[in-house]
Amino acid sequence: MKAIETKGLTKFYGKARGIIDVNLEVAEGEFFGFIGPNGAGKSTTIRTLLGLINATEGSANVLGLDINGDKTKPLAKVGYLPSEAVFYRGMKVREVLKFSAGLRGLDCRKEAEALCERLELDMSRKVDELSFGNRKKVAIVCAMQHKPDLYILDEPTSGLDPLMQREFFEILKEKNEEGATVFLSSHVLSEIQKNCSRAAIIREGRIVAEGSVEELAASAAKRVVIGGKVDLAGLEGIRDLSATDEGATFLYTGKADKLIKHLAAFDVADLSIAEPDLEEIFMHYYQGGEA
Amino acid sequence: MTLYLHELRQNRISLAVWTAAIALFMVACVVIYPEMETDMEEMGEMFASMGSFTAAFGMDRLNFGTLMGYYAIECGNVIGIGGAFFAALTGIAALAKEEKDHTAEFLLTHPVSRTKIISAKLAAVMTQVIVLNAVVLAASAGSIVLMDLDAEWKNILLMHLAYFLLQIELAGVCFGLSAFIRGGSLGAGLGFALVLYFMNLIKNITDEAEFLKYVTPFAYCDGADIVDAGSLDGMLVGLGMGYMTVALAIGFWWYRRKDIA
Numbered sequence: 001m002k003a004i005e006t007k008g009l010t011k012f013y014g015k016a017r018g019i020i021d022v023n024l025e026v027a028e029g030e031f032f033g034f035i036g037p038n039g040a041g042k043s044t045t046i047r048t049l050l051g052l053i054n055a056t057e058g059s060a061n062v063l064g065l066d067i068n069g070d071k072t073k074p075l076a077k078v079g080y081l082p083s084e085a086v087f088y089r090g091m092k093v094r095e096v097l098k099f100s101a102g103l104r105g106l107d108c109r110k111e112a113e114a115l116c117e118r119l120e121l122d123m124s125r126k127v128d129e130l131s132f133g134n135r136k137k138v139a140i141v142c143a144m145q146h147k148p149d150l151y152i153l154d155e156p157t158s159g160l161d162p163l164m165q166r167e168f169f170e171i172l173k174e175k176n177e178e179g180a181t182v183f184l185s186s187h188v189l190s191e192i193q194k195n196c197s198r199a200a201i202i203r204e205g206r207i208v209a210e211g212s213v214e215e216l217a218a219s220a221a222k223r224v225v226i227g228g229k230v231d232l233a234g235l236e237g238i239r240d241l242s243a244t245d246e247g248a249t250f251l252y253t254g255k256a257d258k259l260i261k262h263l264a265a266f267d268v269a270d271l272s273i274a275e276p277d278l279e280e281i282f283m284h285y286y287q288g289g290e291a
Numbered sequence: 292m293t294l295y296l297h298e299l300r301q302n303r304i305s306l307a308v309w310t311a312a313i314a315l316f317m318v319a320c321v322v323i324y325p326e327m328e329t330d331m332e333e334m335g336e337m338f339a340s341m342g343s344f345t346a347a348f349g350m351d352r353l354n355f356g357t358l359m360g361y362y363a364i365e366c367g368n369v370i371g372i373g374g375a376f377f378a379a380l381t382g383i384a385a386l387a388k389e390e391k392d393h394t395a396e397f398l399l400t401h402p403v404s405r406t407k408i409i410s411a412k413l414a415a416v417m418t419q420v421i422v423l424n425a426v427v428l429a430a431s432a433g434s435i436v437l438m439d440l441d442a443e444w445k446n447i448l449l450m451h452l453a454y455f456l457l458q459i460e461l462a463g464v465c466f467g468l469s470a471f472i473r474g475g476s477l478g479a480g481l482g483f484a485l486v487l488y489f490m491n492l493i494k495n496i497t498d499e500a501e502f503l504k505y506v507t508p509f510a511y512c513d514g515a516d517i518v519d520a521g522s523l524d525g526m527l528v529g530l531g532m533g534y535m536t537v538a539l540a541i542g543f544w545w546y547r548r549k550d551i552a
Binding site: 013047050051052053054070071072073075076078080082084085086087088089090099100102103104105142 | 293294297301392393394395396397398399400401402403404548550551
């Protein structure tokens, strides 16, 4: 069984594009990243998976259950963290958490208290008085207190300070190690690169790449940085070149052997050949190029 | 049950304020009646000879000089307008407020079916209408007893029943509309209640607008008709409940499949 599986998932808002032909497979127990710029269709995909909006075409299964069927069955096992957490006015944090658990027919007080302690969230505060970051923490506890099998997180760290972000990912990793699947939507690449095992990139409503994070990052190109004056004429497979008298840096897709033999003729002061970071790959996909 | 109680909690202040305001006005109207009664001979004549204004409020057919006539017009307008506004506002906000306040995403990503959500919200709205009317009736009847007034209890109770049914109808129809609305529900609800109220005034003024009685629920709340017949117009009430059922059915149908913003 896949935790999430979509086939040709398409959503149009009238004539406006939401997502087009999205095919995703997230295995159980995976830590999956979903990357894309604003308006690419990340939230549309998530909202369709949660049954908030109806797909125009295609199908989707969440935890093996068709989202067009009884939505309450998958939702019972999903913890969803919205990008913008909004709650009912006048309620205290404790009441929101109790209400959320009550809607699930559960008593989650123990787990809620443990989570609030780790996130340093005061349960006696009123939600309207909380800062954006603290409201986010309430949403995190709501998404986690019922110990779901699948976490669907939409831009989870916006508003959280770095220490809290670390604590949050600590908790997520623990849940993941216990067997839960995590589906993390973000435009913060380092987050995906650091935490996820696989990822998909979405751009203008379509999935443009999917694979393991290493695969996506590697994708044949290497970032080469050379110190010293070299002449690169005649070397094939060079892109994104910037060269000065002091050195050169470029993306190289040719054979390593050819590069080394070519450089042997020059006085190379320094050399590094590295995987490009996801950011570079990402920019290529964003701008419509191919990495 | 969780959602039902949550809805009642969320609306408790609004319910308390509206109930207290309407009950207070009703009691005030009853309390000043004995004072009014002494001047009534003149006033009754005056009120009865203001042409279409008289007709609009049914004062041509009700005797303002009796408690029943006075009650049907004065108290009838208080519970009529106040109750209608409360019912319309509460009904029309029920579903719309979730999307307007962006809490729909929170609510609908819990494992509760939309049918259950609609049902719990509808039950909460109707509960509030029942509570409001029960308290208002108790306050009003209590003050009549305390003032030791000679009341036609059957007609007074029938009148309260009629306004209660009007509120149920309005709340139900507005609830149905609520499924289609995101913002601006307050204005829509108030406007809707007002239009129906004025329809009744127009119907009372001109015979040519008599057909409006099949549209506005205020028609079956007409004090003069109730006193004349000694009962409610079953056909009009039935029609009103029919409108409500249709509106609710369409609202249910739509909300079950709509895209949530």
